[in-house]
Amino acid sequence: MPYNKELEAAKKAVSRAARLCQRVQEALLQSDVQSKSDKTPVTVADYGSQVLVSFVLQKELSSESFSMVAEEDSGDLRKEESSETLRRITELVNDTLATDGSESINALSQEDVLSFIDSGKSDGGSQGRHWVLDPIDGTKGFLRGGQYAIALGMLDEGKVVLGVLACPNLPITSVASNDYLTSLDKIGSLFFAQVGEGTYMQSLYGSQSSKVHVTGTENPEEASFFESFEAAHTMHDLTSLIAKKLGVKVPPVRIDSQAKYGALSRGDGAIYMRFPHKGYREKIWDHAAGCIVVTEAGGVVTDAAGHPLDFSKGKHLDVDTGIIVTNQKLMPALLKAVRESLQEKSSL
Numbered sequence: 108m109p110y111n112k113e114l115e116a117a118k119k120a121v122s123r124a125a126r127l128c129q130r131v132q133e134a135l136l137q138s139d140v141q142s143k144s145d146k147t148p149v150t151v152a153d154y155g156s157q158v159l160v161s162f163v164l165q166k167e168l169s170s171e172s173f174s175m176v177a178e179e180d181s182g183d184l185r186k187e188e189s190s191e192t193l194r195r196i197t198e199l200v201n202d203t204l205a206t207d208g209s210e211s212i213n214a215l216s217q218e219d220v221l222s223f224i225d226s227g228k229s230d231g232g233s234q235g236r237h238w239v240l241d242p243i244d245g246t247k248g249f250l251r252g253g254q255y256a257i258a259l260g261m262l263d264e265g266k267v268v269l270g271v272l273a274c275p276n277l278p279i280t281s282v283a284s285n286d287y288l289t290s291l292d293k294i295g296s297l298f299f300a301q302v303g304e305g306t307y308m309q310s311l312y313g314s315q316s317s318k319v320h321v322t323g324t325e326n327p328e329e330a331s332f333f334e335s336f337e338a339a340h341t342m343h344d345l346t347s348l349i350a351k352k353l354g355v356k357v358p359p360v361r362i363d364s365q366a367k368y369g370a371l372s373r374g375d376g377a378i379y380m381r382f383p384h385k386g387y388r389e390k391i392w393d394h395a396a397g398c399i400v401v402t403e404a405g406g407v408v409t410d411a412a413g414h415p416l417d418f419s420k421g422k423h424l425d426v427d428t429g430i431i432v433t434n435q436k437l438m439p440a441l442l443k444a445v446r447e448s449l450q451e452k453s454s455l
């Protein structure tokens with residue numbers, strides 16, 4: 108298994124980052140309503156998560172050259188007015204490392220923090236190995252107290268070869284209906300996959316993993332579908348038209364972040380559709396980890412024209428219209444419903 112060492116490092120990195128994010132989210136939810144509309148907590152957690160992932164990967168894989176394409180850079184943090192934010196991030200990172208207790212390390216300085224953030228500056232591409240990180244995917248969900256993910260993938264020669272998704276608020280039991288929103292069983296799920304080896308899931312705080320598979324259903328009437336919670340991120344009217352054409356009977360389950368890919372990989376639902384509004388360009392860190400988690404669980408991920416996603420072109424994915432995900436049996440019918448719905452919409 109060629110990427111075992113990298114996979115173990117990736118699991119450790121995202122688990123640690125998840126702990127940092129949970130601490131920030133818990134403090135945020137305990138604070139008053141006014142501060143929930145304040146974006147500072149997510150900023151602190153975003154940067155802190157990126158520092159921890161970068162730090163752990165480089166520490167665990169010390170002998171190798173390191174390249175990472177990540178969402179954040181240190182530009183804003185280096186400004187005078189951000190000195191308090193930088194201080195808070197540094198404190199949070201050091202506290203998280205210290206409470207982890209698994210190793211003794213020297214505290215990171217503010218300069219270390221900035222440089223770990225900047226080690227995510229790569230553009231990726233078709234050659235060599237590149238880590239791909241979204242330190243908090245689903246920032247709006249994070250602020251709402253809902254779903255979010257720490258999503259880490261690795262490209263080798265332009266292909267995603269491993270992926271890890273930490274979903275701190277995703278129960279390890281099914282979220283097949285919107286009832287999951289009231290579930291108290293928020294213990295957190297960790298999904299991981301490497302090419303050719305299948306997809307596994309475990310509790311974010313445990314060590315026993317089990318292999319997961321996408322649902323085998325061929326019947327669209329039994330198929331529930333996932334989509335973005337935020338209407339600004341996907342055209343809910345279009346996905347509803349596609350679902351109707353396909354014969355889907357149940358309402359969509361709306362979840363923030365790549366937790367959707369994780370839930371689909373274990374068969375909670377059968378379909379994920381994402382149709383951003385015109386002009387939006389998808390980023391590789393929003394799909395790399397999720398894509399391999401689903402495909403190794405037996406699913407298929409394509410754009411609206413049925414083409415596989417190409418992660419070798421740099422930071423962006425050039426997709427035709429949208430991204431659709433389902434099992435192999437349902438994909439032909441889903442593609443047909445997508446094609447017909449898009450034609451219908453354009454002729455209006």
Ligand SMILES: Nc1ncnc2c1ncn2[C@@H]1O[C@H](COP(=O)(O)OS(=O)(=O)O)[C@@H](OP(=O)(O)O)[C@H]1O
Nearest residue numbers: 243244245246335336337339340362363364383387
């Ligand atoms: N306008 C627009 N259209 C489409 N997608 C967008 C748009 N703006 C942002 N994003 C990206 O969506 C990421 C959040 O993922 P989801 O859309 O699956 O979740 S959500 O329900 O909307 O929160 C979100 O990831 P994070 O920024 O990491 O939260 C963005 O990368």
Ligand SMILES: [Mg+2]
Nearest residue numbers: 241244245393
């Ligand atoms: Mg994202």
